[in-house]
Amino acid sequence: MKxxxxxxxxxxxxxxxxxxxxxxxxPRNIYFLIFGVALVVIGEIFRIWGCGYLVxxxxxxxxxxxxxxxxxxYLGSYLIGAGFCIMSEIWWMLFLWQAVFALYYYPRxxxxxxxxxxDIYGEKVFDYMRxxxxxxxxxxxxxxxxxxxxxxxxxxxxxxxxxxxxLAGIAIMYLKFVR
Numbered sequence: 711m712k713x714x715x716x717x718x719x720x721x722x723x724x725x726x727x728x729x730x731x732x733x734x735x736x737p738r739n740i741y742f743l744i745f746g747v748a749l750v751v752i753g754e755i756f757r758i759w760g761c762g763y764l765v766x767x768x769x770x771x772x773x774x775x776x777x778x779x780x781x782x783x784y785l786g787s788y789l790i791g792a793g794f795c796i797m798s799e800i801w802w803m804l805f806l807w808q809a810v811f812a813l814y815y816y817p818r819x820x821x822x823x824x825x826x827x828x829d830i831y832g833e834k835v836f837d838y839m840r841x842x843x844x845x846x847x848x849x850x851x852x853x854x855x856x857x858x859x860x861x862x863x864x865x866x867x868x869x870x871x872x873x874x875x876x877l878a879g880i881a882i883m884y885l886k887f888v889r
Contacts, residue, residue, distance in 0.1 A: 711774065718885065722788075727803075728794070728831075728879075731794060731795065731798050731800065731803055731878060732794075732798075732882050732883070733879070734798070734800060735797065735800065735883060735886055736798075737797055737798060737883055737887040738799060738887070739799065739885055740887070742796050742797060743884070743887050745796055745798050746792075746793040746794060746795075746796035746797030746798075746883070747793065747797065747883075748793070749789045749792055749793030749796065750789070750790050750793035750794065750797075750850055750876055750879075750880060751792070751793075751794065752789055752829075753785070753787065753788070753789030753790035753791075753792075753793060754786060754790060754872070754873060754876055754879035755784040755786070756782045756783070756785050756789065757782065757783050757787070757790075757869055757872065758781030758869060759774065759775045759782055759859070759872070760775045760776070760783045760786065761783065761863060761864045761867040761869040762774070762859035762860050762861065762863050762864045763775065763776060763857065763859060763860070763863065764776075764783075764795035764863060765786055765863065766867065767830075768789060770827060770830070770831045770834065770835065770838075771855045772842070772852055772855075773851070773852075773853050773854065773855035773857050773860050774813075774840055774855070774857065774859065775847075776852075777842070777851035777852040777853055777854075777855075778842070778847040778848055778851055778852070779842060779843055779844065779845060779846065779847040779848070780821075780838070780839065780842050780843065780844045780845075781816075781819075781844055781845055782847075784816060784819060784844075785814075785845045785847075788811050788816075788829075788845070790876060791807045792807060794806070794879055794883070795807050797883045798883070800849070801872065803875060816845070819840035820844060820861070824839065829837055830881065835869060838852065
């Protein structure tokens with residue numbers, strides 16, 4: 711049931727694009743393959759780090775990765791998408807991914823999430839937004855906390871499925887490369 715909730719009018723084109731990208735990919739350059747895999751791994755590290763702290767809608771999280779950037783999951787998703795586009799060597803898809811992310815996905819999510827959090831937590835959300843960048847991590851953290859990264863939260867936030875999909879995508883790209 712949780713998987714069905716993730717299938718929406720907005721996500722179906724993304725799923726089709728990902729499937730099409732994997733199907734159409736013709737990786738030929740080992741350097742693009744390695745660089746793409748590196749971006750996917752870095753992106754997944756941001757997502758794993760963020761999911762291990764996140765308690766959706768129940769807590770306003772401003773520590774861990776959220777102390778360094780407001781959207782570690784969005785940054786991770788961006789890097790993963792860019793990594794697969796680079797591995798595929800379908801360059802117009804890389805430009806399309808960047809345009810969709812910059813002009814639609816991120817601005818829409820930023821507005822929706824900011825207002826939702828502000829409705830629940832008030833002015834402290836706007837203070838957080840003024841002090842913590844959205845996507846480019848800063849070195850100095852916003853707040854310290856005794857909270858620890860949790861594998862249980864990673865599981866609850868459904869990141870294991872994303873990790874498996876990323877690994878499957880990398881395997882497909884590698885198999886297409888070695889053919």
